[in-house]
Amino acid sequence: MSDAVNTTVPVDAPAVVDDPCAAAVAGDFDRPMHIAAIFIIMGTSFLGTMLPIVGKRFVRSQVGSSAITLLKLFGAGVILATSLVHMFTPANETLTNACLPPAFSKSYKSFAAVFAIAGIFATHLLQLYAGQMIRKQQESASMPLPAPATIVVHKQVDAGAPLPVEASSSSSSNGGSDAGEQGMVTHHEGHTHGGVMLHSREKQLVVFLLELGIASHSVIIGVTLGNATDEFRTLLVALCFHQFFEGLALSAIVMEAEFKRWTMAVGMVVFYTLTTPMGIALGIALRESFNANATHTLLATGILDAVSAGILLYDGLVNVVYPHFADKSFERSSGVWQAAQLVAMYVGCGIMSLIGYWA
Structure with missing residues:
Protein backbone atom coordinates (compact mmCIF):
# COMPACT_ATOMS: atom_id res chain seq x y z
CA MET A 1 0.00 0.00 0.00
CA SER A 2 1.40 3.38 -1.00
CA ASP A 3 2.35 5.86 1.71
CA ALA A 4 2.19 8.87 -0.70
CA VAL A 5 0.98 12.11 0.87
CA ASN A 6 -2.27 13.48 -0.46
CA THR A 7 -1.52 17.00 -1.73
CA THR A 8 -4.96 17.75 -3.09
CA VAL A 9 -6.15 21.21 -2.11
CA PRO A 10 -9.67 21.25 -0.65
CA VAL A 11 -12.24 22.71 -2.95
CA ASP A 12 -13.51 25.16 -0.34
CA ALA A 13 -10.01 26.55 0.49
CA PRO A 14 -9.98 30.38 0.24
CA ALA A 15 -8.01 31.84 -2.65
CA VAL A 16 -5.00 34.02 -1.83
CA VAL A 17 -5.76 37.60 -2.94
CA ASP A 18 -3.17 40.37 -2.98
CA ASP A 19 -3.99 43.31 -0.74
CA PRO A 20 -4.66 46.26 -3.10
CA CYS A 21 -3.75 48.67 -0.29
CA ALA A 22 -0.35 47.12 0.44
CA ALA A 23 2.86 48.99 -0.33
CA ALA A 24 3.64 48.84 -4.04
CA VAL A 25 7.37 48.26 -4.52
CA ALA A 26 7.24 46.38 -7.80
CA GLY A 27 8.75 47.68 -11.03
CA ASP A 28 12.15 48.69 -12.28
CA PHE A 29 13.66 51.25 -9.90
CA ASP A 30 16.66 53.06 -11.41
CA LEU A 47 15.80 78.44 -14.43
CA GLY A 48 12.08 79.17 -14.32
CA THR A 49 12.37 81.46 -11.29
CA MET A 50 15.47 83.33 -12.51
CA LEU A 51 14.29 84.17 -16.04
CA PRO A 52 11.87 86.97 -15.02
CA ILE A 53 14.36 88.36 -12.48
CA VAL A 54 17.24 88.48 -14.95
CA GLY A 55 14.97 89.80 -17.68
CA LYS A 56 13.76 92.68 -15.51
CA ARG A 57 17.30 93.57 -14.52
CA PHE A 58 18.60 93.86 -18.08
CA VAL A 59 15.45 94.98 -19.90
CA ARG A 60 14.21 98.29 -18.49
CA SER A 61 12.38 99.66 -21.52
CA GLN A 62 8.63 99.81 -22.00
CA VAL A 63 8.88 96.55 -23.92
CA GLY A 64 10.54 94.91 -20.93
CA SER A 65 7.85 96.23 -18.58
CA SER A 66 5.14 94.87 -20.87
CA ALA A 67 6.87 91.49 -21.01
CA ILE A 68 6.92 91.31 -17.20
CA THR A 69 3.19 92.10 -17.13
CA LEU A 70 2.48 89.29 -19.59
CA LEU A 71 4.64 86.93 -17.53
CA LYS A 72 2.72 87.82 -14.38
CA LEU A 73 -0.61 87.06 -16.05
CA PHE A 74 0.78 83.89 -17.62
CA GLY A 75 1.81 82.95 -14.09
CA ALA A 76 -1.66 83.72 -12.77
CA GLY A 77 -3.09 81.23 -15.26
CA VAL A 78 -0.48 78.67 -14.18
CA ILE A 79 -1.44 79.16 -10.52
CA LEU A 80 -5.17 78.71 -11.20
CA ALA A 98 -11.14 52.80 -1.22
CA CYS A 99 -8.17 52.19 1.12
CA LEU A 100 -9.48 54.89 3.49
CA PRO A 101 -12.05 54.13 6.20
CA PRO A 102 -15.67 54.12 4.94
CA ALA A 103 -16.28 57.52 6.60
CA PHE A 104 -14.00 59.02 3.96
CA SER A 105 -14.32 56.71 0.97
CA LYS A 106 -18.08 56.03 1.04
CA SER A 107 -20.05 58.10 3.55
CA TYR A 108 -19.00 61.60 2.42
CA LYS A 109 -17.55 62.48 -0.97
CA SER A 110 -16.81 66.18 -0.48
CA PHE A 111 -13.97 66.23 2.05
CA ALA A 112 -11.61 67.71 -0.57
CA ALA A 113 -13.99 70.63 -1.12
CA VAL A 114 -14.33 71.15 2.65
CA PHE A 115 -10.56 71.34 3.14
CA ALA A 116 -10.18 73.60 0.09
CA ILE A 117 -12.76 75.98 1.59
CA ALA A 118 -10.82 75.83 4.86
CA GLY A 119 -7.72 76.91 2.95
CA ILE A 120 -9.64 79.78 1.34
CA PHE A 121 -11.05 81.03 4.65
CA ALA A 122 -7.72 80.66 6.47
CA THR A 123 -5.99 82.68 3.75
CA HIS A 124 -8.72 85.31 3.85
CA LEU A 125 -8.54 85.69 7.63
CA LEU A 126 -4.76 85.87 7.64
CA GLN A 127 -4.69 88.49 4.91
CA LEU A 128 -7.57 90.44 6.46
CA TYR A 129 -6.03 90.89 9.92
CA ALA A 130 -2.43 91.09 8.73
CA GLY A 131 -3.50 93.75 6.22
CA GLN A 132 -5.20 95.75 8.98
CA MET A 133 -2.05 95.62 11.09
CA ILE A 134 0.09 96.71 8.14
CA ARG A 135 -2.16 99.67 7.37
CA LYS A 136 -2.26 100.78 11.01
CA GLN A 137 1.52 100.69 11.19
CA GLN A 138 1.69 102.64 7.93
CA GLU A 139 -0.70 105.29 9.25
CA SER A 140 1.15 105.66 12.55
CA ALA A 141 4.47 105.96 10.73
CA SER A 142 3.14 108.78 8.53
CA MET A 143 1.16 110.86 11.04
CA PRO A 144 0.46 114.37 9.69
CA LEU A 145 2.07 117.43 11.27
CA PRO A 146 -0.13 119.56 13.58
CA ALA A 147 -2.41 121.93 11.71
CA PRO A 148 -1.07 125.48 11.39
CA ALA A 149 -2.33 128.03 13.91
CA THR A 150 -5.53 129.79 12.99
CA ILE A 151 -5.44 133.58 12.92
CA VAL A 152 -8.65 135.37 13.74
CA VAL A 153 -9.04 138.78 12.13
CA HIS A 154 -11.18 141.01 14.32
CA LYS A 155 -13.34 143.58 12.63
CA GLN A 156 -15.92 146.01 13.80
CA VAL A 157 -19.16 144.11 13.66
CA ASP A 158 -22.21 146.18 12.87
CA ALA A 159 -25.72 144.91 12.88
CA GLY A 160 -26.10 142.48 10.05
CA ALA A 161 -22.34 142.48 9.29
CA PRO A 162 -20.56 139.21 8.54
CA LEU A 163 -19.04 137.21 11.36
CA PRO A 164 -15.28 137.31 12.09
CA VAL A 165 -13.10 135.85 9.36
CA GLU A 166 -10.71 132.95 10.13
CA ALA A 167 -7.52 132.75 8.09
CA SER A 168 -5.02 129.95 7.77
CA SER A 169 -1.45 129.87 6.56
CA SER A 170 -2.56 127.41 3.89
CA SER A 171 -5.06 128.50 1.28
CA SER A 172 -8.47 126.84 1.16
CA SER A 173 -8.58 127.22 -2.58
CA ASN A 174 -6.95 123.86 -3.09
CA GLY A 175 -10.28 122.14 -2.60
CA GLY A 176 -9.25 120.26 0.54
CA SER A 177 -6.18 118.72 -1.05
CA ASP A 178 -4.27 118.98 2.22
CA ALA A 179 -6.64 116.56 3.87
CA GLY A 180 -6.35 114.24 0.97
CA GLU A 181 -2.57 114.39 0.99
CA GLN A 182 -2.41 113.33 4.62
CA GLY A 183 -3.75 109.89 3.70
CA MET A 184 -1.76 109.46 0.51
CA VAL A 185 0.86 106.77 0.15
CA THR A 186 3.85 107.20 -2.09
CA HIS A 187 3.92 105.18 -5.30
CA HIS A 188 6.54 102.75 -4.08
CA GLU A 189 4.52 101.99 -0.95
CA GLY A 190 1.25 100.95 -2.58
CA HIS A 191 -1.00 100.94 -5.60
CA THR A 192 -4.75 101.32 -5.89
CA HIS A 193 -6.53 98.34 -7.44
CA GLY A 194 -10.28 98.60 -7.90
CA GLY A 195 -10.56 101.01 -4.98
CA VAL A 196 -8.45 98.81 -2.68
CA MET A 197 -5.02 100.03 -1.67
CA LEU A 198 -2.44 97.25 -1.66
CA HIS A 199 0.72 98.27 0.17
CA SER A 200 4.05 96.73 -0.64
CA GLY A 213 0.61 76.71 -1.02
CA ILE A 214 3.14 75.76 -3.68
CA ALA A 215 5.72 74.36 -1.25
CA SER A 216 3.46 71.70 0.27
CA HIS A 217 2.43 70.48 -3.17
CA SER A 218 6.05 70.48 -4.39
CA VAL A 219 7.10 68.15 -1.59
CA ILE A 220 4.24 65.76 -2.36
CA ILE A 221 5.04 65.51 -6.07
CA GLY A 222 8.72 65.13 -5.18
CA VAL A 223 7.97 62.11 -2.99
CA THR A 224 5.82 60.68 -5.80
CA LEU A 225 8.68 60.99 -8.29
CA GLY A 226 11.15 59.56 -5.79
CA ASN A 227 9.02 56.40 -5.54
CA ALA A 228 8.10 56.09 -9.23
CA THR A 229 9.23 53.01 -11.17
CA ASP A 230 7.97 52.21 -14.66
CA GLU A 231 6.33 55.62 -15.14
CA PHE A 232 9.40 57.49 -13.85
CA ARG A 233 10.69 58.97 -17.14
CA THR A 234 7.31 60.27 -18.28
CA LEU A 235 6.67 61.77 -14.87
CA LEU A 236 10.14 63.36 -14.77
CA VAL A 237 9.63 65.15 -18.11
CA ALA A 238 6.18 66.36 -17.07
CA LEU A 239 7.47 67.63 -13.73
CA CYS A 240 10.31 69.52 -15.43
CA PHE A 241 7.74 71.55 -17.35
CA HIS A 242 5.56 71.79 -14.23
CA GLN A 243 8.37 73.24 -12.10
CA PHE A 244 9.61 75.55 -14.85
CA PHE A 245 6.24 77.23 -15.47
CA GLU A 246 5.35 77.30 -11.79
CA GLY A 247 8.71 78.97 -11.13
CA LEU A 248 7.94 81.58 -13.80
CA ALA A 249 4.60 82.27 -12.11
CA LEU A 250 6.03 82.65 -8.63
CA SER A 251 8.98 84.77 -9.73
CA ALA A 252 6.84 87.20 -11.74
CA ILE A 253 4.63 87.79 -8.68
CA VAL A 254 7.67 88.10 -6.38
CA MET A 255 8.90 91.00 -8.53
CA GLU A 256 5.52 92.72 -8.18
CA ALA A 257 5.87 92.56 -4.39
CA GLU A 258 8.66 95.18 -4.41
CA PHE A 271 13.29 77.84 -1.17
CA TYR A 272 11.05 77.05 -4.13
CA THR A 273 13.98 75.56 -6.04
CA LEU A 274 14.78 73.15 -3.20
CA THR A 275 11.32 71.93 -2.13
CA THR A 276 10.69 69.39 -4.90
CA PRO A 277 14.28 68.01 -4.83
CA MET A 278 13.90 67.54 -1.08
CA GLY A 279 10.70 65.61 -1.72
CA ILE A 280 12.49 63.41 -4.29
CA ALA A 281 15.29 62.67 -1.84
CA LEU A 282 12.74 61.82 0.84
CA GLY A 283 10.90 59.51 -1.56
CA ILE A 284 14.12 57.67 -2.45
CA ALA A 285 15.08 57.27 1.22
CA LEU A 286 11.66 55.95 2.26
CA ARG A 287 11.00 53.82 -0.81
CA GLU A 288 11.23 50.43 0.89
CA ALA A 309 -5.58 74.30 -3.65
CA GLY A 310 -7.77 76.66 -1.64
CA ILE A 311 -4.80 78.90 -0.80
CA LEU A 312 -3.67 79.16 -4.43
CA LEU A 313 -7.19 79.63 -5.78
CA TYR A 314 -7.91 82.50 -3.38
CA ASP A 315 -4.49 84.08 -3.85
CA GLY A 316 -4.58 83.79 -7.63
CA LEU A 317 -8.08 85.24 -8.09
CA VAL A 318 -8.28 87.78 -5.26
CA ASN A 319 -4.69 89.05 -5.13
CA VAL A 320 -3.48 88.70 -8.72
CA VAL A 321 -6.25 88.44 -11.32
CA TYR A 322 -8.90 90.77 -9.90
CA PRO A 323 -6.57 93.64 -8.83
CA HIS A 324 -4.86 93.64 -12.22
CA PHE A 325 -7.99 93.75 -14.36
CA ALA A 326 -9.80 96.16 -12.00
CA ASP A 327 -6.94 98.67 -12.26
CA LYS A 328 -7.61 101.86 -14.20
CA SER A 329 -4.46 101.32 -16.27
CA PHE A 330 -5.99 98.19 -17.81
CA GLU A 331 -9.22 100.03 -18.58
CA ARG A 332 -7.31 102.86 -20.28
CA SER A 333 -5.11 100.56 -22.37
CA SER A 334 -5.77 99.72 -26.02
CA GLY A 335 -7.97 96.82 -27.05
CA VAL A 336 -4.99 94.96 -28.52
CA TRP A 337 -3.02 95.24 -25.28
CA VAL A 347 -2.29 80.28 -22.34
CA GLY A 348 -0.64 79.82 -18.94
CA CYS A 349 -3.75 78.08 -17.64
CA GLY A 350 -4.03 75.91 -20.76
CA ILE A 351 -0.40 74.76 -20.73
CA MET A 352 -0.48 73.88 -17.04
CA SER A 353 -3.77 72.03 -17.47
CA LEU A 354 -2.27 70.01 -20.33
CA ILE A 355 0.73 69.06 -18.19
CA GLY A 356 -1.78 67.66 -15.72
CA TYR A 357 -2.43 64.82 -18.18
CA TRP A 358 0.97 63.36 -17.27
CA ALA A 359 1.71 64.84 -13.84
Whole structure:
Protein backbone atom coordinates (compact mmCIF):
# COMPACT_ATOMS: atom_id res chain seq x y z
CA MET A 1 0.00 0.00 0.00
CA SER A 2 1.40 3.38 -1.00
CA ASP A 3 2.35 5.86 1.71
CA ALA A 4 2.19 8.87 -0.70
CA VAL A 5 0.98 12.11 0.87
CA ASN A 6 -2.27 13.48 -0.46
CA THR A 7 -1.52 17.00 -1.73
CA THR A 8 -4.96 17.75 -3.09
CA VAL A 9 -6.15 21.21 -2.11
CA PRO A 10 -9.67 21.25 -0.65
CA VAL A 11 -12.24 22.71 -2.95
CA ASP A 12 -13.51 25.16 -0.34
CA ALA A 13 -10.01 26.55 0.49
CA PRO A 14 -9.98 30.38 0.24
CA ALA A 15 -8.01 31.84 -2.65
CA VAL A 16 -5.00 34.02 -1.83
CA VAL A 17 -5.76 37.60 -2.94
CA ASP A 18 -3.17 40.37 -2.98
CA ASP A 19 -3.99 43.31 -0.74
CA PRO A 20 -4.66 46.26 -3.10
CA CYS A 21 -3.75 48.67 -0.29
CA ALA A 22 -0.35 47.12 0.44
CA ALA A 23 2.86 48.99 -0.33
CA ALA A 24 3.64 48.84 -4.04
CA VAL A 25 7.37 48.26 -4.52
CA ALA A 26 7.24 46.38 -7.80
CA GLY A 27 8.75 47.68 -11.03
CA ASP A 28 12.15 48.69 -12.28
CA PHE A 29 13.66 51.25 -9.90
CA ASP A 30 16.66 53.06 -11.41
CA ARG A 31 18.35 54.58 -8.34
CA PRO A 32 21.09 56.53 -10.21
CA MET A 33 18.47 58.12 -12.46
CA HIS A 34 16.33 59.00 -9.46
CA ILE A 35 19.31 60.69 -7.84
CA ALA A 36 20.02 62.56 -11.08
CA ALA A 37 16.38 63.70 -11.08
CA ILE A 38 17.06 65.68 -7.89
CA PHE A 39 19.49 67.93 -9.77
CA ILE A 40 17.45 67.98 -13.00
CA ILE A 41 14.35 69.25 -11.19
CA MET A 42 16.48 71.67 -9.18
CA GLY A 43 17.93 73.12 -12.39
CA THR A 44 14.61 73.55 -14.18
CA SER A 45 13.00 75.10 -11.09
CA PHE A 46 15.86 77.57 -10.72
CA LEU A 47 15.80 78.44 -14.43
CA GLY A 48 12.08 79.17 -14.32
CA THR A 49 12.37 81.46 -11.29
CA MET A 50 15.47 83.33 -12.51
CA LEU A 51 14.29 84.17 -16.04
CA PRO A 52 11.87 86.97 -15.02
CA ILE A 53 14.36 88.36 -12.48
CA VAL A 54 17.24 88.48 -14.95
CA GLY A 55 14.97 89.80 -17.68
CA LYS A 56 13.76 92.68 -15.51
CA ARG A 57 17.30 93.57 -14.52
CA PHE A 58 18.60 93.86 -18.08
CA VAL A 59 15.45 94.98 -19.90
CA ARG A 60 14.21 98.29 -18.49
CA SER A 61 12.38 99.66 -21.52
CA GLN A 62 8.63 99.81 -22.00
CA VAL A 63 8.88 96.55 -23.92
CA GLY A 64 10.54 94.91 -20.93
CA SER A 65 7.85 96.23 -18.58
CA SER A 66 5.14 94.87 -20.87
CA ALA A 67 6.87 91.49 -21.01
CA ILE A 68 6.92 91.31 -17.20
CA THR A 69 3.19 92.10 -17.13
CA LEU A 70 2.48 89.29 -19.59
CA LEU A 71 4.64 86.93 -17.53
CA LYS A 72 2.72 87.82 -14.38
CA LEU A 73 -0.61 87.06 -16.05
CA PHE A 74 0.78 83.89 -17.62
CA GLY A 75 1.81 82.95 -14.09
CA ALA A 76 -1.66 83.72 -12.77
CA GLY A 77 -3.09 81.23 -15.26
CA VAL A 78 -0.48 78.67 -14.18
CA ILE A 79 -1.44 79.16 -10.52
CA LEU A 80 -5.17 78.71 -11.20
CA ALA A 81 -4.56 75.52 -13.19
CA THR A 82 -2.19 74.25 -10.52
CA SER A 83 -4.79 74.76 -7.81
CA LEU A 84 -7.64 72.99 -9.62
CA VAL A 85 -5.95 70.47 -11.93
CA HIS A 86 -2.80 69.54 -10.00
CA MET A 87 -4.06 69.89 -6.43
CA PHE A 88 -7.82 69.79 -5.98
CA THR A 89 -8.55 66.96 -8.42
CA PRO A 90 -5.86 64.62 -6.96
CA ALA A 91 -6.98 65.58 -3.45
CA ASN A 92 -10.55 64.55 -4.27
CA GLU A 93 -9.34 61.21 -5.68
CA THR A 94 -7.12 60.63 -2.65
CA LEU A 95 -9.78 61.43 -0.06
CA THR A 96 -12.27 59.07 -1.74
CA ASN A 97 -9.75 56.24 -2.08
CA ALA A 98 -11.14 52.80 -1.22
CA CYS A 99 -8.17 52.19 1.12
CA LEU A 100 -9.48 54.89 3.49
CA PRO A 101 -12.05 54.13 6.20
CA PRO A 102 -15.67 54.12 4.94
CA ALA A 103 -16.28 57.52 6.60
CA PHE A 104 -14.00 59.02 3.96
CA SER A 105 -14.32 56.71 0.97
CA LYS A 106 -18.08 56.03 1.04
CA SER A 107 -20.05 58.10 3.55
CA TYR A 108 -19.00 61.60 2.42
CA LYS A 109 -17.55 62.48 -0.97
CA SER A 110 -16.81 66.18 -0.48
CA PHE A 111 -13.97 66.23 2.05
CA ALA A 112 -11.61 67.71 -0.57
CA ALA A 113 -13.99 70.63 -1.12
CA VAL A 114 -14.33 71.15 2.65
CA PHE A 115 -10.56 71.34 3.14
CA ALA A 116 -10.18 73.60 0.09
CA ILE A 117 -12.76 75.98 1.59
CA ALA A 118 -10.82 75.83 4.86
CA GLY A 119 -7.72 76.91 2.95
CA ILE A 120 -9.64 79.78 1.34
CA PHE A 121 -11.05 81.03 4.65
CA ALA A 122 -7.72 80.66 6.47
CA THR A 123 -5.99 82.68 3.75
CA HIS A 124 -8.72 85.31 3.85
CA LEU A 125 -8.54 85.69 7.63
CA LEU A 126 -4.76 85.87 7.64
CA GLN A 127 -4.69 88.49 4.91
CA LEU A 128 -7.57 90.44 6.46
CA TYR A 129 -6.03 90.89 9.92
CA ALA A 130 -2.43 91.09 8.73
CA GLY A 131 -3.50 93.75 6.22
CA GLN A 132 -5.20 95.75 8.98
CA MET A 133 -2.05 95.62 11.09
CA ILE A 134 0.09 96.71 8.14
CA ARG A 135 -2.16 99.67 7.37
CA LYS A 136 -2.26 100.78 11.01
CA GLN A 137 1.52 100.69 11.19
CA GLN A 138 1.69 102.64 7.93
CA GLU A 139 -0.70 105.29 9.25
CA SER A 140 1.15 105.66 12.55
CA ALA A 141 4.47 105.96 10.73
CA SER A 142 3.14 108.78 8.53
CA MET A 143 1.16 110.86 11.04
CA PRO A 144 0.46 114.37 9.69
CA LEU A 145 2.07 117.43 11.27
CA PRO A 146 -0.13 119.56 13.58
CA ALA A 147 -2.41 121.93 11.71
CA PRO A 148 -1.07 125.48 11.39
CA ALA A 149 -2.33 128.03 13.91
CA THR A 150 -5.53 129.79 12.99
CA ILE A 151 -5.44 133.58 12.92
CA VAL A 152 -8.65 135.37 13.74
CA VAL A 153 -9.04 138.78 12.13
CA HIS A 154 -11.18 141.01 14.32
CA LYS A 155 -13.34 143.58 12.63
CA GLN A 156 -15.92 146.01 13.80
CA VAL A 157 -19.16 144.11 13.66
CA ASP A 158 -22.21 146.18 12.87
CA ALA A 159 -25.72 144.91 12.88
CA GLY A 160 -26.10 142.48 10.05
CA ALA A 161 -22.34 142.48 9.29
CA PRO A 162 -20.56 139.21 8.54
CA LEU A 163 -19.04 137.21 11.36
CA PRO A 164 -15.28 137.31 12.09
CA VAL A 165 -13.10 135.85 9.36
CA GLU A 166 -10.71 132.95 10.13
CA ALA A 167 -7.52 132.75 8.09
CA SER A 168 -5.02 129.95 7.77
CA SER A 169 -1.45 129.87 6.56
CA SER A 170 -2.56 127.41 3.89
CA SER A 171 -5.06 128.50 1.28
CA SER A 172 -8.47 126.84 1.16
CA SER A 173 -8.58 127.22 -2.58
CA ASN A 174 -6.95 123.86 -3.09
CA GLY A 175 -10.28 122.14 -2.60
CA GLY A 176 -9.25 120.26 0.54
CA SER A 177 -6.18 118.72 -1.05
CA ASP A 178 -4.27 118.98 2.22
CA ALA A 179 -6.64 116.56 3.87
CA GLY A 180 -6.35 114.24 0.97
CA GLU A 181 -2.57 114.39 0.99
CA GLN A 182 -2.41 113.33 4.62
CA GLY A 183 -3.75 109.89 3.70
CA MET A 184 -1.76 109.46 0.51
CA VAL A 185 0.86 106.77 0.15
CA THR A 186 3.85 107.20 -2.09
CA HIS A 187 3.92 105.18 -5.30
CA HIS A 188 6.54 102.75 -4.08
CA GLU A 189 4.52 101.99 -0.95
CA GLY A 190 1.25 100.95 -2.58
CA HIS A 191 -1.00 100.94 -5.60
CA THR A 192 -4.75 101.32 -5.89
CA HIS A 193 -6.53 98.34 -7.44
CA GLY A 194 -10.28 98.60 -7.90
CA GLY A 195 -10.56 101.01 -4.98
CA VAL A 196 -8.45 98.81 -2.68
CA MET A 197 -5.02 100.03 -1.67
CA LEU A 198 -2.44 97.25 -1.66
CA HIS A 199 0.72 98.27 0.17
CA SER A 200 4.05 96.73 -0.64
CA ARG A 201 4.00 94.73 2.58
CA GLU A 202 0.56 93.36 1.70
CA LYS A 203 1.91 92.28 -1.68
CA GLN A 204 4.76 90.54 0.12
CA LEU A 205 2.22 88.72 2.28
CA VAL A 206 0.53 87.54 -0.92
CA VAL A 207 3.84 86.08 -2.08
CA PHE A 208 4.37 84.29 1.24
CA LEU A 209 0.92 82.71 0.98
CA LEU A 210 1.61 81.59 -2.59
CA GLU A 211 4.92 80.10 -1.52
CA LEU A 212 3.18 78.23 1.31
CA GLY A 213 0.61 76.71 -1.02
CA ILE A 214 3.14 75.76 -3.68
CA ALA A 215 5.72 74.36 -1.25
CA SER A 216 3.46 71.70 0.27
CA HIS A 217 2.43 70.48 -3.17
CA SER A 218 6.05 70.48 -4.39
CA VAL A 219 7.10 68.15 -1.59
CA ILE A 220 4.24 65.76 -2.36
CA ILE A 221 5.04 65.51 -6.07
CA GLY A 222 8.72 65.13 -5.18
CA VAL A 223 7.97 62.11 -2.99
CA THR A 224 5.82 60.68 -5.80
CA LEU A 225 8.68 60.99 -8.29
CA GLY A 226 11.15 59.56 -5.79
CA ASN A 227 9.02 56.40 -5.54
CA ALA A 228 8.10 56.09 -9.23
CA THR A 229 9.23 53.01 -11.17
CA ASP A 230 7.97 52.21 -14.66
CA GLU A 231 6.33 55.62 -15.14
CA PHE A 232 9.40 57.49 -13.85
CA ARG A 233 10.69 58.97 -17.14
CA THR A 234 7.31 60.27 -18.28
CA LEU A 235 6.67 61.77 -14.87
CA LEU A 236 10.14 63.36 -14.77
CA VAL A 237 9.63 65.15 -18.11
CA ALA A 238 6.18 66.36 -17.07
CA LEU A 239 7.47 67.63 -13.73
CA CYS A 240 10.31 69.52 -15.43
CA PHE A 241 7.74 71.55 -17.35
CA HIS A 242 5.56 71.79 -14.23
CA GLN A 243 8.37 73.24 -12.10
CA PHE A 244 9.61 75.55 -14.85
CA PHE A 245 6.24 77.23 -15.47
CA GLU A 246 5.35 77.30 -11.79
CA GLY A 247 8.71 78.97 -11.13
CA LEU A 248 7.94 81.58 -13.80
CA ALA A 249 4.60 82.27 -12.11
CA LEU A 250 6.03 82.65 -8.63
CA SER A 251 8.98 84.77 -9.73
CA ALA A 252 6.84 87.20 -11.74
CA ILE A 253 4.63 87.79 -8.68
CA VAL A 254 7.67 88.10 -6.38
CA MET A 255 8.90 91.00 -8.53
CA GLU A 256 5.52 92.72 -8.18
CA ALA A 257 5.87 92.56 -4.39
CA GLU A 258 8.66 95.18 -4.41
CA PHE A 259 10.91 93.59 -1.80
CA LYS A 260 13.32 96.24 -0.56
CA ARG A 261 15.92 93.62 0.29
CA TRP A 262 16.95 91.53 -2.66
CA THR A 263 18.03 88.78 -0.24
CA MET A 264 14.36 88.15 0.65
CA ALA A 265 13.36 87.64 -2.98
CA VAL A 266 16.39 85.43 -3.64
CA GLY A 267 15.63 83.43 -0.49
CA MET A 268 12.13 82.69 -1.72
CA VAL A 269 13.49 81.62 -5.11
CA VAL A 270 15.98 79.28 -3.46
CA PHE A 271 13.29 77.84 -1.17
CA TYR A 272 11.05 77.05 -4.13
CA THR A 273 13.98 75.56 -6.04
CA LEU A 274 14.78 73.15 -3.20
CA THR A 275 11.32 71.93 -2.13
CA THR A 276 10.69 69.39 -4.90
CA PRO A 277 14.28 68.01 -4.83
CA MET A 278 13.90 67.54 -1.08
CA GLY A 279 10.70 65.61 -1.72
CA ILE A 280 12.49 63.41 -4.29
CA ALA A 281 15.29 62.67 -1.84
CA LEU A 282 12.74 61.82 0.84
CA GLY A 283 10.90 59.51 -1.56
CA ILE A 284 14.12 57.67 -2.45
CA ALA A 285 15.08 57.27 1.22
CA LEU A 286 11.66 55.95 2.26
CA ARG A 287 11.00 53.82 -0.81
CA GLU A 288 11.23 50.43 0.89
CA SER A 289 8.84 51.40 3.69
CA PHE A 290 6.66 53.96 1.91
CA ASN A 291 3.07 52.94 1.23
CA ALA A 292 1.14 55.42 -0.89
CA ASN A 293 -2.09 53.60 0.01
CA ALA A 294 -1.63 53.71 3.78
CA THR A 295 -4.37 55.57 5.65
CA HIS A 296 -2.07 58.20 7.17
CA THR A 297 -0.36 58.81 3.81
CA LEU A 298 -3.63 59.24 1.95
CA LEU A 299 -5.02 61.58 4.58
CA ALA A 300 -1.86 63.69 4.77
CA THR A 301 -1.44 64.10 1.01
CA GLY A 302 -5.16 64.58 0.35
CA ILE A 303 -5.64 67.22 3.05
CA LEU A 304 -2.44 69.09 2.19
CA ASP A 305 -3.31 69.16 -1.51
CA ALA A 306 -6.88 70.33 -0.84
CA VAL A 307 -5.87 73.09 1.58
CA SER A 308 -3.08 74.20 -0.78
CA ALA A 309 -5.58 74.30 -3.65
CA GLY A 310 -7.77 76.66 -1.64
CA ILE A 311 -4.80 78.90 -0.80
CA LEU A 312 -3.67 79.16 -4.43
CA LEU A 313 -7.19 79.63 -5.78
CA TYR A 314 -7.91 82.50 -3.38
CA ASP A 315 -4.49 84.08 -3.85
CA GLY A 316 -4.58 83.79 -7.63
CA LEU A 317 -8.08 85.24 -8.09
CA VAL A 318 -8.28 87.78 -5.26
CA ASN A 319 -4.69 89.05 -5.13
CA VAL A 320 -3.48 88.70 -8.72
CA VAL A 321 -6.25 88.44 -11.32
CA TYR A 322 -8.90 90.77 -9.90
CA PRO A 323 -6.57 93.64 -8.83
CA HIS A 324 -4.86 93.64 -12.22
CA PHE A 325 -7.99 93.75 -14.36
CA ALA A 326 -9.80 96.16 -12.00
CA ASP A 327 -6.94 98.67 -12.26
CA LYS A 328 -7.61 101.86 -14.20
CA SER A 329 -4.46 101.32 -16.27
CA PHE A 330 -5.99 98.19 -17.81
CA GLU A 331 -9.22 100.03 -18.58
CA ARG A 332 -7.31 102.86 -20.28
CA SER A 333 -5.11 100.56 -22.37
CA SER A 334 -5.77 99.72 -26.02
CA GLY A 335 -7.97 96.82 -27.05
CA VAL A 336 -4.99 94.96 -28.52
CA TRP A 337 -3.02 95.24 -25.28
CA GLN A 338 -6.02 94.14 -23.22
CA ALA A 339 -6.48 91.10 -25.46
CA ALA A 340 -2.76 90.24 -25.19
CA GLN A 341 -2.96 90.25 -21.40
CA LEU A 342 -6.04 88.02 -21.37
CA VAL A 343 -4.48 85.60 -23.85
CA ALA A 344 -1.32 85.39 -21.72
CA MET A 345 -3.38 84.29 -18.72
CA TYR A 346 -5.42 81.79 -20.76
CA VAL A 347 -2.29 80.28 -22.34
CA GLY A 348 -0.64 79.82 -18.94
CA CYS A 349 -3.75 78.08 -17.64
CA GLY A 350 -4.03 75.91 -20.76
CA ILE A 351 -0.40 74.76 -20.73
CA MET A 352 -0.48 73.88 -17.04
CA SER A 353 -3.77 72.03 -17.47
CA LEU A 354 -2.27 70.01 -20.33
CA ILE A 355 0.73 69.06 -18.19
CA GLY A 356 -1.78 67.66 -15.72
CA TYR A 357 -2.43 64.82 -18.18
CA TRP A 358 0.97 63.36 -17.27
CA ALA A 359 1.71 64.84 -13.84
